[in-house]
Amino acid sequence: MARAATTTxxxxxxxEPRRREILDLxxxxxxxxxxxxxxxxxxxxxxxxxxxxxxxxxxxxxxxEGRRRLYRLNPVPLKPIxxxxxxxxxxxxxxxxxxxxxxxQLMEEESDGFGEHGTGHRPQRDGDAAG
Amino acid sequence: MARAATTTxxxxxxxEPRRREILDLxxxxxxxxxxxxxxxxxxxxxxxxxxxxxxxxxxxxxxxEGRRRLYRLNPVPLKPIxxxxxxxxxxxxxxxxxxxxxxxQLMEEESDGFGEHGTGHRPQRDGDAAG
DNA sequence: GAAACGTATACCTATATGGGAATATGTCAA
DNA sequence: TTGACATATTCCCATATAGGTATACGTTTC
Numbered sequence: 001m002a003r004a005a006t007t008t009x010x011x012x013x014x015x016e017p018r019r020r021e022i023l024d025l026x027x028x029x030x031x032x033x034x035x036x037x038x039x040x041x042x043x044x045x046x047x048x049x050x051x052x053x054x055x056x057x058x059x060x061x062x063x064x065e066g067r068r069r070l071y072r073l074n075p076v077p078l079k080p081i082x083x084x085x086x087x088x089x090x091x092x093x094x095x096x097x098x099x100x101x102x103x104x105q106l107m108e109e110e111s112d113g114f115g116e117h118g119t120g121h122r123p124q125r126d127g128d129a130a131g
Numbered sequence: 132m133a134r135a136a137t138t139t140x141x142x143x144x145x146x147e148p149r150r151r152e153i154l155d156l157x158x159x160x161x162x163x164x165x166x167x168x169x170x171x172x173x174x175x176x177x178x179x180x181x182x183x184x185x186x187x188x189x190x191x192x193x194x195x196e197g198r199r200r201l202y203r204l205n206p207v208p209l210k211p212i213x214x215x216x217x218x219x220x221x222x223x224x225x226x227x228x229x230x231x232x233x234x235x236q237l238m239e240e241e242s243d244g245f246g247e248h249g250t251g252h253r254p255q256r257d258g259d260a261a262g
Numbered sequence: 263g264a265a266a267c268g269t270a271t272a273c274c275t276a277t278a279t280g281g282g283a284a285t286a287t288g289t290c291a292a
Numbered sequence: 293t294t295g296a297c298a299t300a301t302t303c304c305c306a307t308a309t310a311g312g313t314a315t316a317c318g319t320t321t322c
Binding site for chain 2: 003004006011012014015016017020023027073075076078079081082084085086087088089091092
């Protein structure tokens with residue numbers, strides 16, 4: 001068997017960095033194909049093909065406006081990715097916490113005392129929008 | 132050009148559902164190859180190949196123990212995925228909020244008044260571990 | 263040493279990808 | 293109608309994938 005089709009699910013569709021860039025652009029608002037072409041500096045047929053994949057997995061919706069086609073983001077199919085990966089979030093923050101402990105020990109061995117230390121990698125809880 | 136290699140980054144490595152299953156298993160603790168083979172009911176060479184991909188993107192570490200090889204999860208390469216997809220979280224919750232508004236209007240049109248309503252799809256903020 | 267076990271690799275196949283070039287389809291303007 | 297514009301599709305290619313089968317490698321046990 002070959003690799004699963006890119007249109008199988010959002011996991012596969014989003015594995016392509018160019019498609020993630022397209023979604024990043026659309027997070028700001030509706031765009032026509034040519035807008036995306038100009039901003040990404042990618043050939044137009046390629047953009048159309050990527051948009052087709054995104055449409056087949058439901059990540060974008062289309063709307064006709066004259067001779068242009070306006071694409072809009074539909075973020076809902078990203079939720080399974082978020083749910084899956086979020087389950088691992090605590091694991092890597094624990095890992096960084098252990099790193100903090102090791103760093104603290106190293107610093108105490110080398111000198112007498114310091115103020116702050118840390119990796120700054122603990123999970124952020126503030127929700128800033130896409131863009 | 133063909134599709135990017137599965138070993139390019141975590142996005143590509145994780146697009147394969149079998150590899151996500153392996154990571155789910157390893158989230159509980161270290162496992163030997165045969166343990167994974169038995170729990171997933173997949174041919175051993177296939178498991179080894181998936182583990183190789185996961186190792187090349189840094190998602191697992193290996194440790195030799197006699198004639199067995201114990202694999203352990205390293206969740207850190209998942210962080211870029213989490214960071215990217217989290218930026219869209221607010222967008223789909225807004226979408227569900229608008230759905231709530233529509234539902235509320237429909238209910239008010241059909242009857243006089245109700246108590247609670249909602250989709251229950253707002254993002255959860257409690258951090259439960261993988262498993 | 264030989265045999266059994268645990269794992270990794272090599273080889274094969276069918277599949278479908280991302281990109282490029284050319285072209286088809288559809289819409290507006292003169 | 294003719295042409296310009298906006299987008300989608302088709303054909304081509306090189307690539308590498310997931311899975312299967314067979315086998316090589318390394319370790320333990322006899």
